[in-house]
Amino acid sequence: MVSATTAVSAPLPDAWHLDRINQQQLPLDSNAALSALTGAGINIYIVDSGVLATHEQFGGRVVPGIDIPTSMGDSVVNPETSDCDGHGTHVSALAAGSTVGVAPQARIIAVRVLDCDGGGNVNDVVEALKWIRGHHQSGVAAIANLSLGVDLGDNGRAIDTQVAALIEEGIVVTVAAGNGDENGQSVNACNIAPGDVPRALTVGATTITDSMATYSNSGPCIDLLAPGGTSQRPVLSAWKTSPTAYDNDVGTSMASPLVAGYAALLAQQQPGLCTDQIANAIVARATPGVLTGVSSTTPNRLLFINTAPIDAGVPGQPSHVVTTVDNASVVASWDAPCDGGSPITSTTASLLRNGKVLARKTVAPGKTAVRFSGLKNNYKYQVVIKARNAVGEGVATHRVTTGMVRSLRVGLNTPLTYVATFGGDLELGWNVAASSRSICRVMGVNVRFLRPGTCKVGLRTNAGGTPVLRSLRVSR
Numbered sequence: 001m002v003s004a005t006t007a008v009s010a011p012l013p014d015a016w017h018l019d020r021i022n023q024q025q026l027p028l029d030s031n032a033a034l035s036a037l038t039g040a041g042i043n044i045y046i047v048d049s050g051v052l053a054t055h056e057q058f059g060g061r062v063v064p065g066i067d068i069p070t071s072m073g074d075s076v077v078n079p080e081t082s083d084c085d086g087h088g089t090h091v092s093a094l095a096a097g098s099t100v101g102v103a104p105q106a107r108i109i110a111v112r113v114l115d116c117d118g119g120g121n122v123n124d125v126v127e128a129l130k131w132i133r134g135h136h137q138s139g140v141a142a143i144a145n146l147s148l149g150v151d152l153g154d155n156g157r158a159i160d161t162q163v164a165a166l167i168e169e170g171i172v173v174t175v176a177a178g179n180g181d182e183n184g185q186s187v188n189a190c191n192i193a194p195g196d197v198p199r200a201l202t203v204g205a206t207t208i209t210d211s212m213a214t215y216s217n218s219g220p221c222i223d224l225l226a227p228g229g230t231s232q233r234p235v236l237s238a239w240k241t242s243p244t245a246y247d248n249d250v251g252t253s254m255a256s257p258l259v260a261g262y263a264a265l266l267a268q269q270q271p272g273l274c275t276d277q278i279a280n281a282i283v284a285r286a287t288p289g290v291l292t293g294v295s296s297t298t299p300n301r302l303l304f305i306n307t308a309p310i311d312a313g314v315p316g317q318p319s320h321v322v323t324t325v326d327n328a329s330v331v332a333s334w335d336a337p338c339d340g341g342s343p344i345t346s347t348t349a350s351l352l353r354n355g356k357v358l359a360r361k362t363v364a365p366g367k368t369a370v371r372f373s374g375l376k377n378n379y380k381y382q383v384v385i386k387a388r389n390a391v392g393e394g395v396a397t398h399r400v401t402t403g404m405v406r407s408l409r410v411g412l413n414t415p416l417t418y419v420a421t422f423g424g425d426l427e428l429g430w431n432v433a434a435s436s437r438s439i440c441r442v443m444g445v446n447v448r449f450l451r452p453g454t455c456k457v458g459l460r461t462n463a464g465g466t467p468v469l470r471s472l473r474v475s476r
């Protein structure tokens, strides 16, 4: 086992959930130390009922993210993203609490979608997941935990779509498999969103004696199981009522954040890793065959914290591709992807028309924009971006279609999306720099060119993120 430096004091030795996952076989050895790694610097988005940020388990490491129930006008909490239910605080400390959590120095980003009764609705979760996608810094590993679920038949696919997009964006997503039907009887996790998303890590629950919890959902969509407890031996973690409050809880909701914390340890050790590398390692390193009561369709794999380095792979897919048309030219920019654990050595941008490659430009590491000039006006083009490292060529972006290339002239009043497009389903927001407001102005959904000169605009996804700055040349 790896070295043990994690400070364990306060509510131990009740933390059997940590004691169990640093060893492969029972009996428990009363050692709950996990790793010299702490998750420091890694963001874990907790999509839940909010977080009591002042709890002693967090040491100031909770950042308010977004508070959907407040913005929707019900179940208001003050401050925003704090927790009037308790579930989110409990879950967060299991991921990143200083003594009950797996990643005791990771940063928690509180994303509040559940109300004071732990309930929520699909549209709020969808909105929260889009916010995360805009907020996340591309190419930097991050984790999101969803200890929540909805029947696929209740519009669950809308959540699935956003979870899949988060993973593509470079976020490891851990999901509670769910706690059975209304009678507590285990159901197939493949019927629950977002646990059915293949690239998500879907986590079932085990008891202190290594049986699969009877309430835990099951089936082939489970990736691995982790301690979730029973009413006899529940899981102890932080509670909402005071900075020193603790409470016991039971469920797959408790198992999932333990996996989220482990992902944060691996991401801290190798920050360039792509999501699938982390997820695949977590599954591959789980202890096989030690659990009882596991149905034949459910993988018999128990979470095991093993922080050996992960082998490098090819880079991931560049993201946030923004294309801007200018006079007879197109500027493409993107966010660098995860590097697969080996530095990116070059990135290739290809320009296509009607599926045919017209130009290909290779840019050095660190450069994330390129201009294609000498283009014909009145055509749309497509761009494809692909990074490479010592292991090989990475995953290409989808083809991003540009606006129609044409001369930007005084008097032109054109839709913003005609001039710049964003390669995804997030909306793009615009503003014009104060210095160029005499040259151009955003009027509703249009940009109007008033005088010749340089029109400086900032583009950002409406969900947030770093703005992309562009200069458009306005001619007479």
Ligand SMILES: [Ca+2]
Binding pocket: 018, 019, 020, 021, 022, 023, 028, 029, 030, 031, 032
């Ligand atoms: Ca142990």
Ligand SMILES: [Ca+2]
Binding pocket: 197, 198, 199, 200, 201, 202, 221, 222, 223
């Ligand atoms: Ca999976």
